Amino acid sequence: MYVAVKGGERAIENAHAWLAEERRGDTDVAELSIVQIREQLSLAVNRVMAEGSLYDPDLAALAIKQARGDLIEAIFLIRAYRTTLPRFGTSKPVETGTMACDRRISATFKDLPGGQVLGPTFDYTHRLLDFKLAAEGDLPEAPMREAQVGEVPHVTEFLNREGLIEEALHDDAPPPDLTREPLEMPAERALRLQALTRADEGFTLGLAYSTQRGYARNHAFVGELRIGSVPVEMHIPELGFAIDIGEVTLTECETVNQFKGSKTEPPQFTRGYGLVFGLNERKAISMALVDRALRWEELGEDNEGAPAQDAEFVLYHADNIQATGFLEHIKLPHYVDFQSELELVRKLRREAGASDVQEAAE
Amino acid sequence: MNAYNFAYLDEQTKRMIRRAILKGLAIPGYQVPFASREMPMPYGWGTGGVQVSAAILTPEDSFKVIDQGADDTTNAVSIRTFFERTAGVETTTKTSEASVIQTRHRIPEDPLIEGQILVYQVPIPEPLRFLEPRESETRKMHSLEEYGLMHVKLYEDISRHGHIATAYAYPVKVEGQYVMDPSPIPKFDNPKLGDMAAIQLFGAGREQRIYALPPYTNVVSLDFEDHPFEASKADHPCGLCGAIDSYLDEVIIDDAGGRMFVCSDTDYCENRQAAGHKGKDAA
Numbered sequence: 001m002y003v004a005v006k007g008g009e010r011a012i013e014n015a016h017a018w019l020a021e022e023r024r025g026d027t028d029v030a031e032l033s034i035v036q037i038r039e040q041l042s043l044a045v046n047r048v049m050a051e052g053s054l055y056d057p058d059l060a061a062l063a064i065k066q067a068r069g070d071l072i073e074a075i076f077l078i079r080a081y082r083t084t085l086p087r088f089g090t091s092k093p094v095e096t097g098t099m100a101c102d103r104r105i106s107a108t109f110k111d112l113p114g115g116q117v118l119g120p121t122f123d124y125t126h127r128l129l130d131f132k133l134a135a136e137g138d139l140p141e142a143p144m145r146e147a148q149v150g151e152v153p154h155v156t157e158f159l160n161r162e163g164l165i166e167e168a169l170h171d172d173a174p175p176p177d178l179t180r181e182p183l184e185m186p187a188e189r190a191l192r193l194q195a196l197t198r199a200d201e202g203f204t205l206g207l208a209y210s211t212q213r214g215y216a217r218n219h220a221f222v223g224e225l226r227i228g229s230v231p232v233e234m235h236i237p238e239l240g241f242a243i244d245i246g247e248v249t250l251t252e253c254e255t256v257n258q259f260k261g262s263k264t265e266p267p268q269f270t271r272g273y274g275l276v277f278g279l280n281e282r283k284a285i286s287m288a289l290v291d292r293a294l295r296w297e298e299l300g301e302d303n304e305g306a307p308a309q310d311a312e313f314v315l316y317h318a319d320n321i322q323a324t325g326f327l328e329h330i331k332l333p334h335y336v337d338f339q340s341e342l343e344l345v346r347k348l349r350r351e352a353g354a355s356d357v358q359e360a361a362e
Numbered sequence: 363m364n365a366y367n368f369a370y371l372d373e374q375t376k377r378m379i380r381r382a383i384l385k386g387l388a389i390p391g392y393q394v395p396f397a398s399r400e401m402p403m404p405y406g407w408g409t410g411g412v413q414v415s416a417a418i419l420t421p422e423d424s425f426k427v428i429d430q431g432a433d434d435t436t437n438a439v440s441i442r443t444f445f446e447r448t449a450g451v452e453t454t455t456k457t458s459e460a461s462v463i464q465t466r467h468r469i470p471e472d473p474l475i476e477g478q479i480l481v482y483q484v485p486i487p488e489p490l491r492f493l494e495p496r497e498s499e500t501r502k503m504h505s506l507e508e509y510g511l512m513h514v515k516l517y518e519d520i521s522r523h524g525h526i527a528t529a530y531a532y533p534v535k536v537e538g539q540y541v542m543d544p545s546p547i548p549k550f551d552n553p554k555l556g557d558m559a560a561i562q563l564f565g566a567g568r569e570q571r572i573y574a575l576p577p578y579t580n581v582v583s584l585d586f587e588d589h590p591f592e593a594s595k596a597d598h599p600c601g602l603c604g605a606i607d608s609y610l611d612e613v614i615i616d617d618a619g620g621r622m623f624v625c626s627d628t629d630y631c632e633n634r635q636a637a638g639h640k641g642k643d644a645a
């Protein structure tokens with residue numbers, strides 16, 4: 001005897017309870033604190049802030065804990081929280097030229113004003129498992145030196161002075177905001193950059209890599225990569241001037257790309273740009289390469305039909321929260337639609353003269 | 363849940379969504395872009411429908427949520443609970459008692475009446491999407507009423523299979539103008555779309571589109587004169603209530619592949635059973 005399935009509500013409650021237990025793991029092992037995650041898994045925290053579009057290390061750490069370390073799930077938690085926040089206003093554009101750099105490297109000049117600063121990078125570590133870490137010992141102190149004071153000028157400015165690189169167009173118009181307006185095509189560069197900075201790191205990396213392998217190759221040099229903190233200023237109408245409301249750590253990448261020139265323009269290098277919350281140079285470099293690939297039209301280049309050149313393809317598929325939601329929704333019941341397909345296929349098969357064992361048995 | 367506004371969304375966002383809904387009602391079948399918000403449930407799980415419901419719900423409403431026709435499918439339970447918590451509205455499983463019904467993949471069997479609102483969850487609002495993946499192109503096609511590609515697709519189905527091989531999300535034409543995706547309802551439900559007394563609102567969250575059918579709108583399923591549209595369902599009565607006019611789910615009941623057919627609309631089925639109707643598999 002068949003009884004219509006009931007009890008979805010109970011099942012959901014029980015699933016949530018089990019999930020909470022699994023998240024905690026063995027209770028004989030000390031529980032992770034938010035501070036531990038924020039301090040010791042800071043790159044995960046950075047990724048969640050960047051793709052969650054919310055600069056708050058503590059909330060990002062909380063989201064990582066709640067998501068059991070699933071970063072896309074954590075990003076989702078942050079996005080869903082972010083969208084409920086009231087918007088008081090907008091900051092002034094941050095000035096990355098005044099960044100207090102922890103790291104600043106250029107691949108195009110051996111030395112330059114402001115110097116090359118490696119900073120805390122994995123780059124030249126040998127990827128050997130460090131079993132000492134398993135023993136939780138103290139670590140030796142890193143050597144210190146006085147911080148450099150003064151501005152660290154952008155490498156592209158040097159090229160710009162000679163007219164060797166395209167002028168970065170100055171635009172004081174408020175940039176569009178895809179979290180407040182529906183994404184519509186064609187998307188201007190500011191909008192594309194906003195989409196890219198919150199885009200999935202893996203997707204952006206894959207697209208950028210594809211340009212390096214020849215799908216819309218654009219010969220990128222890392223003109224400059226810098227990581228550090230910048231003050232965030234906001235204009236307060238009641239005061240009549242701007243005040244610092246805090247600071248954020250950013251990773252900025254400017255690529256210098258080749259460009260042959262055209263009938264109307266002499267040969268010039270072109271630019272790709274990446275800017276990401278926190279410390280994430282893989283993402284910033286990827287973003288710069290994809291930004292550059294998407295600029296083919298304004299630079300008068302050929303459409304090679306490469307994925308990274310296709311703004312609709314890139315922008316509509318780069319958001320991991322949209323992607324994972326839609327991908328995973330196929331877990332939901334679809335039996336109504338499946339039933340209608342079943343009927344159709346049975347009918348077509350009957351008409352094609354195929355014997356349907358099940359139908360015959362009835 | 364006092365930290366959140368009534369029905370979760372802030373009033374400015376609701377206002378933005380209501381404007382999109384009103385525009386949609388004014389231009390039936392036209393896909394209105396709206397600034398869809400990130401909701402606390404995943405994209406693809408009804409965020410469009412949830413935002414539409416959140417924008418139209420009032421404290422006096424009685425709210426029903428169905429998925430696959432049933433009130434107790436897990437995602438329907440989840441969405442209903444969401445609004446119980448964030449809006450505190452009365453919820454019901456009775457079609458006749460609901461003022462707002464959010465649905466995924468079905469239209470209730472009982473005819474809806476004036477004053478009711480049916481909110482559809484829509485995964486891909488663009489009926490031309492699988493013929494032309496580019497949004498910039500499909501928007502142009504709609505504005506030029508360039509629907510030849512769709513007719514060619516349907517014609518190719520007929521030449522290949524002898525029938526139009528679309529069983530759900532069957533495209534319709536609204537008031538002789540826009541071709542519209544009715545969301546993935548089985549084509550059995552298509553005839554209910556037209557001339558409906560209730561307001562029909564369609565929300566696609568991930569795709570950031572809202573569209574609408576005002577009451578008594580002319581809605582025609584695309585077809586050809588010599589291959590007229592045909593609503594179809596499993597050719598059985600409901601095993602529980604004996605209904606012969608309702609859409610049926612096929613349920614596998616034993617290892618030998620034994621099957622029975624039951625109403626997908628659980629409220630309809632329960633009402634019939636309560637009224638004394640009995641199917642052959644009923645206890």
